Amino acid sequence: MTTKKKPLVYITRKLPDIVETRMRELFDAELNIDDTPRSRDELIAAVKRADVLVPTVTDRIDAGLIEEAGPQLKLIASFSNGIDHVDVEAAAKKGITVTNTPNVLTEDTADMTMALILAVPRRLAEGARVLTDSKGDWEGWSPTWMLGHRIWGKRLGIIGMGRIGTAVARRAKAFGLSIHYHNRHRVNPQTEAQLEATYWDSLDQMLARVDIVSINCPSTPATYHLVSARRLALMQPTSYLVNTARGGVVDETTLIKCIREGKIAGAGLDVFENEPLVNPKLLKLAHENKVVLLPHMSSATIESRIDMGEKVIINIKTYIDGHRPPDRVLP
Numbered sequence: 052m053t054t055k056k057k058p059l060v061y062i063t064r065k066l067p068d069i070v071e072t073r074m075r076e077l078f079d080a081e082l083n084i085d086d087t088p089r090s091r092d093e094l095i096a097a098v099k100r101a102d103v104l105v106p107t108v109t110d111r112i113d114a115g116l117i118e119e120a121g122p123q124l125k126l127i128a129s130f131s132n133g134i135d136h137v138d139v140e141a142a143a144k145k146g147i148t149v150t151n152t153p154n155v156l157t158e159d160t161a162d163m164t165m166a167l168i169l170a171v172p173r174r175l176a177e178g179a180r181v182l183t184d185s186k187g188d189w190e191g192w193s194p195t196w197m198l199g200h201r202i203w204g205k206r207l208g209i210i211g212m213g214r215i216g217t218a219v220a221r222r223a224k225a226f227g228l229s230i231h232y233h234n235r236h237r238v239n240p241q242t243e244a245q246l247e248a249t250y251w252d253s254l255d256q257m258l259a260r261v262d263i264v265s266i267n268c269p270s271t272p273a274t275y276h277l278v279s280a281r282r283l284a285l286m287q288p289t290s291y292l293v294n295t296a297r298g299g300v301v302d303e304t305t306l307i308k309c310i311r312e313g314k315i316a317g318a319g320l321d322v323f324e325n326e327p328l329v330n331p332k333l334l335k336l337a338h339e340n341k342v343v344l345l346p347h348m349s350s351a352t353i354e355s356r357i358d359m360g361e362k363v364i365i366n367i368k369t370y371i372d373g374h375r376p377p378d379r380v381l382p
């Protein structure tokens with residue numbers, strides 16, 4: 052009797068134990084137990100031998116790397132929702148299928164977006180820091196101390212009304228914000244009615260009208276610097292910007308300048324243009340309590356990460372079994 056050889060699956064980062072155990076059972080899984088980010092050379096060596104590559108958002112799977120791949124590499128099953136770190140066109144040209152892990156991190160990402168929408172105007176990080184730094188020896192409540200701005204009744208402008216944008220809208224509505232959105236196309240009338248959402252065909256006009264902007268669109272060549280210097284200038288001086296999508300959607304240098312010059316009141320950012328590097332000017336603004344910065348952790352729950360792993364496994368398994376993987380991005 053011949054036993055079918057298990058596919059060599061190269062996983063670039065440490066995944067939850069339960070996911071790794073399952074991967075080991077099903078595949079010839081090459082894990083990254085100590086979670087050291089893989090170098091370019093290591094990735095090149097990997098794509099020359101692996102049947103399946105499992106990258107994350109910290110890996111650059113560009114055309115150059117894909118060019119190096121051996122003919123055995125047939126699937127890039129990314130452990131991520133966003134897919135901007137993979138050149139899907141280059142992969143498709145080489146006959147490599149690309150999959151991602153949509154849906155499972157929607158609610159967790161929306162929670163964190165809502166947390167930033169609340170945290171910035173209500174000075175949450177600053178308040179927590181004041182108390183921790185005081186080591187308990189603080190002056191106590193005062194009628195004029197730590198005053199932020201009311202959320203209820205404000206206008207929220209969502210850029211990108213996909214799954215995450217819609218989940219943010221549901222939460223924000225419950226907090227008494229009115230929902231405005233800009234999207235490539237209008238969402239269905241039922242969703243719009245439920246959310247009492249106003250659609251803005253013109254992003255420029257929406258930016259000029261809302262109090263808080265939340266970026267929830269994917270990073271693509273078309274959305275690079277979508278919130279450009281010109282568009283940032285349209286925002287009101289009392290407005291805030293929240294980004295849990297990708298840093299490249301905003302012109303970060305201009306955003307910093309606008310906040311510094313008081314043209315925008317502040318920002319809550321979970322993602323950055325040159326991740327993992329964070330612009331020192333942003334860090335300075337954080338120390339001055341003008342921005343709240345998080346280390347790309349919107350989907351960082353045990354549940355999301357296990358579900359993402361399960362999706363990766365299903366995508367690989369379906370592909371290996373000769374079927375179309377459910378989360379196929381291209382081709």
Ligand code: DGY
Pocket residue numbers: 108130131132133134156350
């Ligand atoms: C994603 O998957 O795109 C998130 O940004 C990280 O989990």
